[in-house]
Amino acid sequence: MRNFFRSLPMKLYILIAAVLAFSFFSNDFGLVDIQKTAVILAAGIDRTENGFSLTAQIAVPKGSDRTAGGTSSVEIEAEGETVSDCVSLIFSKTGWVPKLVFCDLIVLGEDAVKEDVIAYLNYFLRNDYMPDSCMLAVCEGKAGELISTVSAIDDASSLAISKLFSDAAKKSGKVMPCTLKDFAIGYYGVSESGYLPFIRTERQKGGQNDSLQSAGAGTGTDGEQKIYIAEETALFSKGKMVGLLDRNETLAVSLLKGNVFSGTFNAMDGDKPVTLSVVNNRGKVSLDSRAPSVKLSLSVVVRLCCRGVTAAIDDIASDRVTDDILKSCKETLSGYVGSMWEKLKGSGCDLFFLRRALYRSSPKRYGMWKDDVPFLSPVTVEANVRSMK
Amino acid sequence: MTVSRRQLYFFLACVAPAGKLILLPARLAESAKNDLLLPAAIHLALQAAAVFCALLLCERGETLHDMLAATFGRVAAKIFLTVFSVFLAYAAFLPLLEEKLFVQSVYYDTLPSITSFAPFFLFAAYLAAKPIRALGRVWDILGIVAAIGYAGILILSAGSADYAALAPAGGSGMGILLGVLRTWGWFFDAALLLPLAGHIEAKKGTAWRGALFYLVGSAAVLLFLAVFYGIFQETATNQLFAIAATSKYFSGVSMLGRVDYAFVFLLGLVVLFLSALPVQGCVECLLQAYGREHHLPAFLSVGISAVLLALVLVCDFRFGDVMSVISGTLFWIFPLFSVLVPALCLALRRSHA
């Protein structure tokens, strides 16, 4: 007995090594390794008569031939009663296990946003194996078709669209990207509102990019190369899309949020149009709830420089923005802000999360004013425009 | 080889807080919402007081068994230590389930079978079979590892948080109290110190210093909770594995992949040891009660680990039910053993007095 115990550690080591070697060579814990995986780069969700349609863009490795380069992809469409159904169907259709860990983009079709989107975004939100840092967007028409288009500027449509939502694009003020997490925070918060970039496609004329064509299997892949524009912003309240801001109104929102560092917009120099670059920007949406009635004021501070204007050589050297231009800028920006605010009021979308701010500052006042806040008209709309030089 | 004071402080300030960064933040947010710091602070303050009591006991330089035997006799000491070891085994269950879920979610892309987690019990059995005083040496390393992991995650995630989300304070009302009741299962650090009595190189002043270091660790937990809620706000209840979730929004992650996992794995290593600690405490209590003859340490450590493995297998997909029993029906067990017992133990007589 004593000998047995003395040699027990060695026996245990041998047993462990044997089990380890067995599991190493059998290599099967019911897990999915890289060779059995469908790496989903993007997902498009549409509403159908019977439920949902999910189009997944799956990356296809190109083999060991490194001369080809880039990423090729294939789009698989599946219809089901729930999003989970659709994902299972993709597995049945391809034999690859769909993995969402690399899914960086979810596009919602126009029909899908007519009802509470959280009903199907919940699948992604509650999935431990899905990053909630992925970008969310709405598109014109069917999301499946958008995902299946051939991009003129990148190997896969999802990669081209993701470029629209980069930090640099955000700084231009032309696009307002939103992640799944941020959208969910807006939805579940007291504001119950949110926004998503709205994507439209345009046909690229004379595009020569055949070698990079996506091996599209979905609908709408007629070989035509597309470019994508996301300058509009869809407004959401209680999970439904309730309005759409155009590009100027989107810029106004970005300016009010103070996000713009390299954007441009047009103003008038007399009767000639002039393009101005925003070099720096501060914005403020303030709510004063101390008074008997709640007061809202909007203010934008923009530092500009002139671009694209015919000028004398001395003026080019000094690059001065004249007072006339500044005045025109001020009017233009005030117009954008005003128009944007009217749309917000009309839609009931609390885009600037004023209800949330009110709740955080005083739950009591929140109780008093929460229903009025989205429909307030600003007491002051101030656009403070300065020249850089 | 004993646990030195420095090693003890490392445990209290760096190692013990790591166990509170996984499921606890989401659990607190579920009950107390943006007030999650308040129930956590209440727990931590209570535990700091209990740690103070437990360390006052350790300052006597005698084992719990010796003190119990001197006060109530050997039979009573055996009974108490057996009951206390049952509590520690019970307390071990929640960290084990937590560790299992964490492993399945963070270390794998698809849900693995339970066999992937089973080697943990081998590890727990190995640790528990070794003298508990050897832990001090590990804490020297784990303290630094935990500090690096914690700092890394905090640096990567602090910039993504909106701290205004923590306002308005106290708005959750009863939610705060509910948060305290539902999260007792994560606060039993003082109880873990009792089996170490007699193995710690404690001297006068260790108790208040220990409590102070525990408060330093508590501050780190509170800071992490603030960052966590600042990032996830209303969706915080959905983020079960806080340490693996908060840092993924760092801009470098999109370029380099999940570089933040380097820090998550460091904390994962710390949590590995922490999850096995109640099992070690349980074995130590039984050894103090029944002696260390022959191969008893090995038998006990393997036996207890096997029982826990069986329980984890049984409760594999019943985490919700287990949670509702542990933090609902039986929540009172934790304050009883982790606050009341250390305080009452101060009344014990010294064996040589």
Place this chain on the structure above:
Amino acid sequence: MTVFSAPAPRAGAVFPFGVPHKFRPPPHTPCMKTVTGNLEKDVSALKKLLPAEDIPTFSFLSGGGLPFTAVYADAVTDKELLGEQVIEPLLGYGNDPDPAHVARRISSPEARLKRSLPELAEEVLEGNPVLLWEGGKEGLAVGTKQVFSRAVAEPSTDVVIKGPREGFVEDVKINSSLVRRRFKTGELRIDTVTVGRRSKTVVCVCYLEGTSVQSTVDGIKEKLGRIDIDYVPDSSYLTHFLAERPHSLVKQIGTTEKPDIFCAKIAEGRVGLLVDGSPIALTAPYLLIEDFQSSEDYFVPAYRATFTRLLRLFALLVAIYFPAFYISAQLFKLQLFPVKLLLTIAGSIRDIPFSPSIEMLLVLLVLEVLNEASIRMPKYVGMALSVVGALVLGETAVSAGFVSTPAIIIIAFSGIGLYAVPNLIEVTSVLRLAMLLVAGSVGTFGILLLSGFCLFYLVTCENFGVPLVAPFSPLVGRDLRDSLVKFNLRSLPLRPRTLKSPNRRRLK
């Protein structure tokens, strides 16, 4: 007198593979004979003890007609020296058989009079010829041993750009002289212990009295004294007996081939062992951090030394963990890769017939085989082997689709990284393989678990009362100044506290 008896085998027993050990007569029956003064009898008794053909005798008469016989081991005796220092002076000697007079006549500085014939036989075997003469009641052992040793040269395993280039050789006397030359103090003690029933290997225990811990010195001597082995070919044999956990994978005794490192370690309070026949000296107590330090670290600026030490740690961690994490990421956690890298890897392994883990194991085994073969191969074949290894196996295997390029890159990087700390290579290569197996079976969680095991094991390891992973665990703040970071020499006035030296101050 001890009587040895062996059990008799049964009648008619046949032993095709030699007589079993239990039936063999004892190898060496002690003889209590002493020198009698009868030259013929004494020589014949000595020859009985040393019947080997390479131990001849040489007889001559002194000038006074006294007959002398020299017994010597042919291969290890310097016969020229024997003639010059012993025979020539005795040719002019009278006929007084008094051993003291004879000893005074010869011109060798090393002459020992011994009465016991077995002792004299041992002297002969060590290369010291024994002189017997008619009427002499003692034999004279003369130190004219012939030393065959290679020249002191830079060891190939520890090459430095700056710093001393001397290396130990196989002769313990030369090695002791290399040590003695560096400590011109009486505090340096070189105590000799003999180990090995048949090899009688000389082991020199070197330490600084008052600086080394006496209990460590005694402990080492006691452990050496308890060794009952017949043959000790190299110092590495002794490490198994000196280590507290002899079955451990982890190294527990320090090794070095350079006298400057050896002396530096002794100066820190360690105890050194020089073993005859081995160029590798041992030092104890051993700290794991020692192998991350190079002698050159002390000859270059402190910031550079710190950088290289951290680099070594990084290289070692990468070497151990990189293949394992790569496998675990492919099998269990794709998210560890950035998406573009993932697609590149997925592309490169698409046509590989093996699973990622088996592919990596194969590449690792090939590397180990290449490594093993290239070390043992003659140099001119080694070059060809490198070409075959690098070009044929590497390039062709990738083009043939047996293995993928990333696997080869990772294993190559890991292989190079391992050599950043060459003294730990036996441990780290096994650990790398273990990590790979665990990663292929359990994934990242397995890697963490095994790391946890290793960590706990390492921190509980002690040798001669000194923890293996000190100064990190237990944390010794002051000793960290010369650990992974290296402070300026002036900031290191004290010896490492970890070694518990009674004389702590080294810089005043």
